[in-house]
Amino acid sequence: MSLKIAIPKATTPHERRVAASPDTVKKLSGLGCELKIETGAGHDASFTDDMFKEAGAKIVKSAEEACKGADIVLCVQAPTESELKVVPKGAMLVGMLAPYKHTSFTAHYAKAGVNAFSMELMPRITRAQSMDVLSSQSNLAGYKSVLDAAEHFSRAFPMMMTAAGTIPPARIFVMGAGVAGLQAIATAKRLGGIVSATDVRPAAKEQVESLGGTFVAVENDEFKEAETAGGYAKEMSKDYQKQQAALVEETIAKQDIVITTALIPGRPAPVLVTEKMAKSMKPGSVIIDLAVEQGGNCALSKAGKIVEEQGVKIIGHHNVPSRLATDASALYAKNLFNFLTLVINGENGKLEIDWDDDIVKGIALTKDGKIIHPQFTATTKSATTKPTTKKPAAKTETPASPKKKTTAKKTTAKPATPKKKAANAK
Numbered sequence: 251m252s253l254k255i256a257i258p259k260a261t262t263p264h265e266r267r268v269a270a271s272p273d274t275v276k277k278l279s280g281l282g283c284e285l286k287i288e289t290g291a292g293h294d295a296s297f298t299d300d301m302f303k304e305a306g307a308k309i310v311k312s313a314e315e316a317c318k319g320a321d322i323v324l325c326v327q328a329p330t331e332s333e334l335k336v337v338p339k340g341a342m343l344v345g346m347l348a349p350y351k352h353t354s355f356t357a358h359y360a361k362a363g364v365n366a367f368s369m370e371l372m373p374r375i376t377r378a379q380s381m382d383v384l385s386s387q388s389n390l391a392g393y394k395s396v397l398d399a400a401e402h403f404s405r406a407f408p409m410m411m412t413a414a415g416t417i418p419p420a421r422i423f424v425m426g427a428g429v430a431g432l433q434a435i436a437t438a439k440r441l442g443g444i445v446s447a448t449d450v451r452p453a454a455k456e457q458v459e460s461l462g463g464t465f466v467a468v469e470n471d472e473f474k475e476a477e478t479a480g481g482y483a484k485e486m487s488k489d490y491q492k493q494q495a496a497l498v499e500e501t502i503a504k505q506d507i508v509i510t511t512a513l514i515p516g517r518p519a520p521v522l523v524t525e526k527m528a529k530s531m532k533p534g535s536v537i538i539d540l541a542v543e544q545g546g547n548c549a550l551s552k553a554g555k556i557v558e559e560q561g562v563k564i565i566g567h568h569n570v571p572s573r574l575a576t577d578a579s580a581l582y583a584k585n586l587f588n589f590l591t592l593v594i595n596g597e598n599g600k601l602e603i604d605w606d607d608d609i610v611k612g613i614a615l616t617k618d619g620k621i622i623h624p625q626f627t628a629t630t631k632s633a634t635t636k637p638t639t640k641k642p643a644a645k646t647e648t649p650a651s652p653k654k655k656t657t658a659k660k661t662t663a664k665p666a667t668p669k670k671k672a673a674n675a676k
Contacts, residue, residue, distance in 0.1 A: 253283045253594065253601055256320035258313035258336075259291040262327040264554075264568035266294035266575035269324035269345065271583040272305040278587065279306030282599030286316040295579040317341075321601055324586055328352050339363035342593075342601070344586060346370050346383055349615060349626060350516045351544075356626050359616045365603075366615040369585065371623070373612035380588040381609070385429045386581035387571040392433030392511065394570050395538045396422075399507045400441065402556070402563050404534045408442020419444050423501060424463070425522050425547060426511035427454035430540055434509050435461045443507070448498065450486055466501050468493045498522065503530040509538045510547035516625075518545040525549045525559075533561025542566035589613075 257270045268291045285307040299309045310316045317336045325345035347368035349356050359366035369383040410417040422438040424431045427449035438445045439462045446464040455465045472490050519541035528550050539551035551566040571578040593603045615623045
């Protein structure tokens, strides 16, 4: 009997992505799976029902019909409690479930008997790179952040020499050199801007410079130990934060555009740009806050709003990857497909989950009515108990970025005017 996979339409506000693409539908069908997709699920991502049908999926009228009898349910963001009711007991639920943010949801999955897998918890190992949703989505967010900045910036990015005079290049400062930040650097360089960047992770310096950016940070002994084994930034001491803030404050005042991408797994986004820093920028300057949905890196940013203070625009768009829904969906769907090939036997088309596999252990939240992920068992008891709440925290790279940064940034380097280097898009 073939595996049944359901793809319901996303209902989360500001969500335009879908958990499948015609390409992954075709590949999953090739593995012997039977796919049912709720009508209109791919509409906002420019994937029509006919495209899915031609790829081998069956189009159904509702999420309930799609999920009926399903062995696997693929979603974008976490389903609400009412939406969870249509997921069959014993089915796999795979998506960006944001367990740090939705602190009670893990208990709901266990109580419903659903085996839930949260893709943002994917371990940082070579074998899992093709399944890393934080990287695929943050990469697009970093690119889009520069386009958003260009839209609201009243000047050009590159230097232009004309008979009427010379237009100076725009100066762009990227705070956080994870996946989103590095793509922002590369994109801003391609548009002709002078780019500088900061991050507390020592490895980021070489990455920033390889893309033609100038690295800005306080490089002391603490800075050298500022990265976790998973590639994320650690939270820095108050003293370091003070030194870094002074350097950043001096740097920001000289910039035309600031793009912030810093997130810490399981924590609110650190405030990197204070009100004073934002107001120190010239009228017409722009700040793009990619962490706004997790509290924001800029003290003045507001989720879903464009705030203007003393001529400086602070942009806080919701769900930036979703604003590039077609590509974001295609990449996310491929991340899901790559994970499913790990748990579906390609020869007989049966579901075979190795619960001892490092990837499975890294993202599995619940199994057989129990919470099994070590980061959540301590605070949430079990399938049958009333959900306990953990302190909501930010993340998982969306916008954000896989290797996300923290409040402090490093570098002994003077904030000096960024040198121009050849951009190497990665």
